[in-house]
Amino acid sequence: MDLDDTDRALLRALAQDASVSAGALARRFGLSQPTAWRRVRRLEEAGILAGRRLDLDPAALGFGVTVFLGVKLAARGRVSLEDFERAITAIPEVQAVHHVLGRYDYRLRVVARDLSDFERVLRRRIMTLPAVGEIEANVLLSEERRPGPLG
Amino acid sequence: MDLDDTDRALLRALAQDASVSAGALARRFGLSQPTAWRRVRRLEEAGILAGRRLDLDPAALGFGVTVFLGVKLAARGRVSLEDFERAITAIPEVQAVHHVLGRYDYRLRVVARDLSDFERVLRRRIMTLPAVGEIEANVLLSEERRPGPLG
DNA sequence: CTTGAAAAGAACTGCCT
């Protein structure tokens, strides 16, 4: 699909706050309300706007520690990949599982209440998985998300 | 703030699709529309529900490649951190900048149209930054996001 | 491709249990 400047402006505005109404977007960008609404729906139908997700604050829920883990499997193969994915997805503290190419096989985003809680998750839940080999950890200090390029 | 099972059920439902209405949530969980709405607003006021974000599909926008970069700065110090953050945030292909502790100083999420486009971003935009030292790259094959623990 | 109207539905408020 082909995006014009207006589509990009709408996406940028919605990327900041997905709860703004079509009417508010229309006023902001000099469109009529149905036009703004149609454009947003077109973006949804094209699959560009895949959905709306909650932005949950883990700290407000009592999870003050976020750690990125790089995991290298000890034995590779189709079976161990599927086993690992099934086992790792069952751990509630794991927020994201990225299958990647490079020095590691998986990158995980893990949250925990504090560092000693993280140690428990790491030692009892993750390091005990049979296929796990080398692990690297990065503790998150601060993060900034950006809209990314829009075509 | 203290969450009960109903709050967690609401958060789980909204985490999957943030566009479901309070009325639909109410019907789903046996509440009245105002009650469901009030609970959601309470979660917003408590800062747990920090906002609603778009789920954009980079592939549908023509960005088929996602790479995670670990970046170690050559010279550390307050000045180089701020310089690096300012410079890296100006690159549109950079979707996320995570300041982390560990083997790397920053973890970046970068999208590109294809691998040769990624090579351009890496060589012309990222490796040319003065403070950059060691870089590690992981190419994303597939990802799965999960709601994460809810208290 | 746009406007304007109208029906449906969602958000929000006050009052009551």
Next chain:
DNA sequence: AGGCAGTTCTTTTCAAG
């Protein structure tokens, strides 16, 4: 805290310029 009834605002569709 939860529900009912009502008002206001958005969304969504449709007829027409």
